[in-house]
Amino acid sequence: MPEIVEVMQWTDLIIFDYITGNYDRIASNQDAAEKEHIPEILADNIHNLRRDKQTNTIWLIDNESGFLDGYELMRNPKKSAEAKRFISFHKQMLNSICIFRKSTIRNLNKLHFHGNPAEMLLSEVHRHEPLSDFLPKIPEKLKFHETMKSRISDVYDRVQLCKRRFRRSE
Template sequence: MRFEIMNAGKIQLCASLCMWLGIVTWTGNMKLHIWSVFVQQSYEGDVVFSVLNEQVNVSKGLRDGKTFSIRSPVTRKNAIEHRVFWSAWLDSLSTRVFGVEHERAWRKQVRDARVVVLEAGCGRPTNRLATFSDGTRACVRYGIDADQVLGETLSYYLAELLGISNLPPLALSKLNLSSEQWASVRGHIEALEWSPNAIVSLTEFIPNVTGVFIPLHLRKQQGGLQLSPETVSNMTVTYLVELMQWSDLIIFDYLTANFDRIVSHIFSLQWDARVMERTTNNLLKTINGHLLFIDNEAGIVHGYRVLDLWERYHRLLLGSSCIFRRSTVRRISEMKRSGDSAKLLCELYRAREPLARELGSLSQEHALTLQNRIDVVYKHIQQCTDIM
């Protein structure tokens, strides 16, 4: 890859582009007077960045906390490979939303941390926003019944098996009102009529988030996310990185049979023609452009129980996307070959969660449902490859 830079500040500009591509990391703050980037395809297949005048702010942690977006068109060959895979170049711009080490440290921290405040927040009336003694905050999901907490937890670990990092870190906790963790808010818990010793899920609270609209390319009744190289030539890098996350979300929601996000919008089209123009349930966006797949209580356990009511709409959603991340396809293929995805899921869940055996796990019936849905997604990917 070579860069044609038409400006005197070559060193600064090269540094910013290297940081943007993840080659180096900047540890300070600076302002660069660089030029708008136009991406062109060279005769040798290299990407050439021609730069024209534009003011850009670059701040600490640019790779993870992007403060600017590249609004130039993307070359056709660089956006999609073999017409069904997001390109490696584009995929490399989408970092993990939550790092593995961060998730491990967060789970360890909150399992024993003392809760000092419980207040309304985090969606459903049964949920609460907890503040710990060190200032850390988490969403506490009590659930209407234990199955909702189990569904939330298994959905989180299924996402980990799939390599999808858009779910905030999760840990389980037991409402032992005499324990140091919950004693300070005992009165609040009793007022809520939460059952003593019930198991709740704690998920990291992420501030400064916004609602998310379904992309135009998924709202269309025909075609869905079947983007051609010609189509993406007019899209920005920022938009394409978001679409990559949507392609993972579609697979994830199908596997978990979560009807309480996009599928509920599709269902509501029967009487509300403008529902797709509203923000999506249980989906948020961070200031860095990461999508957060939150509140997955309807996933897996409850979602599998009511499949007959929702499966038609789950299939419509899955059929709307024919472009995938290679890494996601690889994980799906591995789970297909295993023939027992539920075993892989439960092994991970039990290894990470001390309360796993007490909360419970998948029934045999639901384990078969998960494997069947893995098989359906695998077949869908094959069909997209044949069609394209």
């Protein structure tokens, strides 16, 4: 049973990094392995991730390469080979999973069916972060709202494909 819990933690990590556009965890290892022609890099420890020794829980740390930075990197894949590469790495990882926690699916559904999940996220930040009024505005060129909604839809579509493929319900 601990193995299935670990798989689902990795699935959550992949979904989180996909939605946020975080390229400084698994995708960076994929990039290094491909550029250096050393596939063994993928078996190395993933930085920006720690495992609790007592509970075996995975902790995601140092997520600054997500959302604004990640969305900026991947915003124009036609002009940037690097953007194309990281988009491809994220798609590969997303397409490698088909086991999901029920709670993850419930939360994904909330985000997917919400009219504007980015606005929901920003509202939560403003509600819970006392210094949020001092944060800079998100540049329009990032298309933050559209990008986040699109990436959530990609994950939702993946879940639906897995459900059809394995004919399992939530």
